[in-house]
Each structure stands twice: as structure tokens, then as C-alpha cells.
Amino acid sequence: MGPWLSPEELEFVRRKVPMVYVDIVPVRTDESGQVESIGLLLEAQDDGISRALVTGRVLFHETVREAIVRHLEKDLGPVALPQLSPSIQPFTIAEYFPTPGSGKYDERQHAVSLCYIVPVMGECGPAADTLEVTWFTPGEVRTPELQAEMNESHAQILRQALGQMGEL
Amino acid sequence: MGPWLSPEELEFVRRKVPMVYVDIVPVRTDESGQVESIGLLLEAQDDGISRALVTGRVLFHETVREAIVRHLEKDLGPVALPQLSPSIQPFTIAEYFPTPGSGKYDERQHAVSLCYIVPVMGECGPAADTLEVTWFTPGEVRTPELQAEMNESHAQILRQALGQMGEL
């Protein structure tokens, strides 16, 4: 019995309990740890192109650290060299509900997402369903124009991450 | 379709995905916020009596704040007057696995638990399956003797909470 679910099982479970997710803000920092740029994914979706954080589910029997590393590798490639913090405390949590109007919205499920800022030191290239990984300065990320290219839930988490890094 | 699951559904889901939990350390503080005492539950279990944190599942469609309030009310009664922080950031997360030896252990499930310290200002009395709520000073909680009356997972979270409150 592995951690992967059939589509039917996943559909069933998603209507029964909240799902555990991680939302990750990849960053590049200078030698004193100050953020220099923030990586956003460019993704093709049914309704067009949008920018997104690295995000995904924590599997049965998987640790949160393993899930963070797996999703970063999935979206940034195998040599991104993420530097996870020795503390597993998320900088915030995000709660998604399948009901429009009640906070963050995810039509598929109720999800509780642990949010992390993760510096990466290696080469990043698009992988999986990602068209491109683009790095923006904090000043660029603060603009409403760039945030409008993301869904509102991810834009909120991104602003919270900017606050956590002293860049709001 | 409410948030409560039949025993069979719950058993099924628990073998498919990690469950979202909260672990709560109730405290009493003085007027400057310094912790004065920590509340532990005395519970009767199959293998005897033990002390425990307030803990429980986050239900489908329930916010984390609602779950914290519900579980505190369940274990401390309806007039405990919990003072939740305006920040929903947990002070740590705890990961329980159904496999002995890999971190925290919970034979029933894989659970990712959000851990909070919550001051309470009202009257606390045992409710539900709790025999007693007992308040201990930080000095008492630091003793190996008291910690030995808890399962090791809860004792670890409690030590982390003491660290967070500057009481280690």
C-alpha cells in the first residue's frame, strides 16, 4: 500500500478530511542572507497562463521535509540545491476551502498548507508542468501588476513572505 | 455531508493521507504575559492513567481556529476563555507516524499536528473523557518525573513549548 492514491480514492478522501499541503517561496539570497530575488513558476492552465508558488501535497508516510524537497525538485529541477531551515516551523499556514468566499479557495478540496521560504543555491530549470521559472526582485514582486498574474491565494502568501523577509 | 466520518470511513482515510491535528498547551500567565502554570489533562487509558496535552483532529470545512476552540472546550469546559493569538503561525509542527521508530508514533495514523500555546483566563474543569485538569508550574513541568507520566510525543512538544516560553 503505497502513498499514491487512485483518482477515485483521492476524490473520496478530499471530501472527507482536510489535506496536508506545503506552499513554498523559493528565494535567492546574498552572502548575508538578505533576499535578492524570488522565484515564481509560469504555468499553463485551462484559463490561460499564470504565475505560482511551488506547492503540493504531503503524502502518506512522507515527512514535511521530504515533501518540500520533492516538490522543489519537481518544479525547479534536481540541482536547485534548496537550503531548508533547521527549524520546521512554517512562517504561516494557509487554509483553503472548496467554498468560494470563505478565505482561500480551492475547488478540489479543503487543504491546510504549511508555508515555507526556502533559499536555493543551484541551477533552477523548469520541470514537469512548469513552462518557466522566473526570478523577480522584491520590488517587482511588490507590484500589483505582478501579483495580478497569480491567483489571489498565492499572492497573499507571497505578501506574507515578503513581510517575513522585511521586504514589504 | 457533514464533517463527521463513520468509523469505516475514518479507518479508510487514515490509511491514505496524513491527518491534520492540533496539539495545544494551555497556560495561565501573569499580567505581563509570563507563564505561571501549564495545564495537563489526566486521562484514563487502556494501559493506565497518563497526562496529556489538549489534542484533536481538524474536521473537514473547519478552520484551525475553530478546531482549537472546540478541542479546548471539549477538554477544559465551556468557560475556559482561551485567548488565541492573532497570529495563526504554530510554534512548531509535530509529525506522527504509524510506524514505531520514525519520530513521533501514533498507531492509528500519520498525522501532521500544528502546535499552539494558548493562555486561558477562565474556569477550567474536566469534561468528556478527562478525569482532571491539573496546573503545574514550569519548574514542575521540567522534571523528568512529570514528563514520564506523559507519552513521549507529548512530552517532546511540551519541552518545545517551555523553550518557546523561555522556561527551559
Place this chain on the structure above:
Amino acid sequence: MGPWLSPEELEFVRRKVPMVYVDIVPVRTDESGQVESIGLLLEAQDDGISRALVTGRVLFHETVREAIVRHLEKDLGPVALPQLSPSIQPFTIAEYFPTPGSGKYDERQHAVSLCYIVPVMGECGPAADTLEVTWFTPGEVRTPELQAEMNESHAQILRQALGQMGEL
């Protein structure tokens, strides 16, 4: 030798070492801890009227908790009933320098300020040099118009506090 300094001593010390400050965001919350409103001071200054956080110096021999309580009492009055967290971890630090252009600016000094969000439960009234204490919803505080009524350093801390409370 008390904690208060003569003007000459304070002037001397301020050119020698960074000063320890606290910046405090007073909030009112609902019974689940969710922020409902944020209190800003209306102050008369040489160049007009502006809104500000509760802020002030930590004195020699004074604990950070004592400083928080003292400054809240100074600006919100003696019956504000602040509920300090059992954790003394600030949600961020703010660094002020007497040189324009290098981050936050304070012409008087280099200051390292510990930033806290503190719920208050009692009656708040203006005291000392404060003209008024005004409570704003998170939505109001997010507007550039209101933030333009504060100095930029306090507006930055306020946005970080909104992020910490999930209100950005």
C-alpha cells in the same frame, strides 16, 4: 543610579551604541483570536499630525515585558488590559539608522526595535502626548491612504504585522 538619563547623557549614549526599542501594534480580536481592529495613535508633531505605533525605549534594568506594558500604559492609558504572549519572540525586528537612505530612519539614533502584536481587552484612551487612539479594521489599515498618514518605518512594520496576522 536610576534608569533615566539626563538629556546630555542620552545624547552621548545615542552616538555610541544602538538603543533597544520596542514597537507595538495594539489589536482587538474576536473570541477566536482573529484580529478585528488595529489601534493607531494620532500624534501632533513639529511638521503636522501623523499616526503612529506605540513605541519607546527599553530602560536600563527594565525587562522587555516591563517596557511593553509601560509604553502601552503611557499611550493607551492604565486600563487597556494588554494580553502579552507567553512567548517573548518578536514577530520581527526593525533597525533604524541616523543616516537617510539606509533602511529605516531615525535622526536621533541607531535603534534596534523588537516588534510585537499585543491584543488589548480594556478601555483605551489617549494619554501623554497622544491626541487620540483610533481603531481601524484590517481593510482600512491596508489602504495606501491610511499608511500615508504614518512615517514609512511604522507603515512597514504595520504591513509586516498584517502579514503575520494573515490580513495582507
Place this chain on the structure above:
Amino acid sequence: MGPWLSPEELEFVRRKVPMVYVDIVPVRTDESGQVESIGLLLEAQDDGISRALVTGRVLFHETVREAIVRHLEKDLGPVALPQLSPSIQPFTIAEYFPTPGSGKYDERQHAVSLCYIVPVMGECGPAADTLEVTWFTPGEVRTPELQAEMNESHAQILRQALGQMGEL
């Protein structure tokens, strides 16, 4: 007027205001960020040999990041390659007073210290007044025997750091 003070000036200032310090716990982590070892300094002091955290003052006009890097370089050498977090939030603060019995003790001064856990990736060698840098596993650091080789203030901060890293 540089940031360095004459001994007389420093002595004067130390009796007037709290001093800003940093206390740093250097760690080595595995590729998922989990702590593997913790670096402690071996120092010769008047009353014998003891183990210590990396610690020191924040200078006038110096940022906290600059102070962290400077003190790590002073104690671990120039190629330790510290990886500071993009967030400047300390995991706790430590308050030292020149009066025995009131919390952490420092006969020289009242100090407010910002505490950080900093992963290092390079070579570390003793420098300045340090005899040796020794790396211990979390299990070793947890023992009362090792903690007894430190002053009690640093041992407390170290236990809090272990808690923050999920290693208590």
C-alpha cells in the same frame, strides 16, 4: 567617530542603557535541513575552560546581519560560509542583567540579545580567543554533562535552540 568605543566610554555606556547583542548557535545540517551537529566554542577564561555559543555586541551603525557575520567569522574563521535565513526574526531573545538572581546574568552589563540558529557549510577553525570549535550531535548536546560545561545562560539558549529544531 567610528563604532568602536574606548574602554572608558564602553564602561560608561554599559551603566546607562541595555546593550544590543547577538547569540548564535552554529549548526551543520543534512540535505533536508535536519540538524546533524551543533558547534560550541571552547574558551579559556579566568576560572577555567568552558564551552560557549558565538556571541557579541552589535556596533553603532552595524546591521544585525553584519554583526552575525562578523562574530561568526571572528570565532569560526573566514571560510565558515554561514547561511543566514532570509528572515531576521530571532528565534528568541535573551535578557542579561548585571544583578545576580534576575534571569540571565552578565556582570558587565544589561544586554538584550537576539538569538539565531545559523547553518554553516564551510570549514570552521578556531580564531581569536577560541581554543577549539567542537561539533556535537543533538543527543550529546542534550546531556546535562555537556551543558554543565557552559554557563547557564548559554545552556538555556542552547536548549531553546534544540526545541526550535525539534531535537528536545
